[in-house]
Amino acid sequence: MTTTAIANQQFISSAQILEHWQGHRNLTRRVIDAFPEKELFEFSIGGMRSFAKLAVELVSIAGPALKGIVDHQVEAFSEEAFKPKTKEELLAKWDSETEVINHYFNQISEERFQETFNLFGQYEFPVYQNILYFIDNEVHHRGQGYTYLRALGIEPPFFWERF
C-alpha cells in the first residue's frame, strides 16, 4: 500500500467517535458532581470562569451546534438560554443533552463530515473539525476543572473512567 492510500484510510467510524464523546461527557458529569455546590458556581483561579460557567458553555455548544449542522441553520452562539442556579439543574440539563447529541449526531452522513459549515455563523470549517473541537474544548475546560478540584483539596475522578 502506498503512503497516500494509508493517509486516506479510515481512522474511526462515526459510531466510535460518538461513543468516545459520550464517554468524555460521562467523565465531565462526574467532575461537575465532584464540586461542592458553592464552589461549583463561585470558585475560580486567576480570573477564569467558575466550573459551572464552563459547563454551561459546553451544553450551549454540543446539542445546538449539532442541530445547526443537521438543519443547515446558522444561528449565533449563545449561552443566554440556560442559567442554572443549582448543581442539580445543571446535571439535569447535562443528561437531557445526551439524547439531543445522539439524536442529531446520528443524522450526519460520511460526506457531510467533510463538508465545510459556518458554525454559529462564525467558525467555517469542515464538520469533522467542528465536532473534534467540541470534544477538545470539553477536555480542555475539564482539565481546568481538575485543577480547581485539586486547589480545593478534592480528589478528581479518574481520567480514564468513562462509562
Place this chain on the structure above:
Amino acid sequence: MTTTAIANQQFISSAQILEHWQGHRNLTRRVIDAFPEKELFEFSIGGMRSFAKLAVELVSIAGPALKGIVDHQVEAFSEEAFKPKTKEELLAKWDSETEVINHYFNQISEERFQETFNLFGQYEFPVYQNILYFIDNEVHHRGQGYTYLRALGIEPPFFWERF
C-alpha cells in the same frame, strides 16, 4: 441509508487525525514556551506536577507508544529516559518527537487501528482508542497548564491557533 450503515461510516481518515494531533502539539509547544523558565519547572497548584513534568509525560508517551504499536513490542511505560533541565532542552525534544510521531503513525494500517494492543503492557484497548487517549491526555494536561499560566498572570496562547 439505515442507522447501522451511518454508524459504520468513516468519521475521519488517518491523515486527518494525525494533522489534528500535530496541530494540538503545536499549541502545547506554545504553552510550554509561554512559561518563564523557573515556573515551568517549579510552579504547581494543589500538589500537582509542574508543567515541565506534565510535558515530559507527553513526550514519553507519544513516540514510544507508536513505536511499540508498530513494532508489536510491549515495553513498560517510563519517564526516566528524558530529564530536561531547561526549557530549550524540552522544546528540542518536543520538536524531534514530531518527526518520530509522523514516522510511526504513517505505518499503522486501517485494520490495525481496530486491533487490540496491550500498550506498555498495561492498557489493552483497540489501537484507535490508545491514540485518542494520547491526544486527550495532552489536551487535558494542557488545560491544567492554561490554569497555571492564568494563576501566574500570563495570557495563554489562543486555544484555536494550531498551525
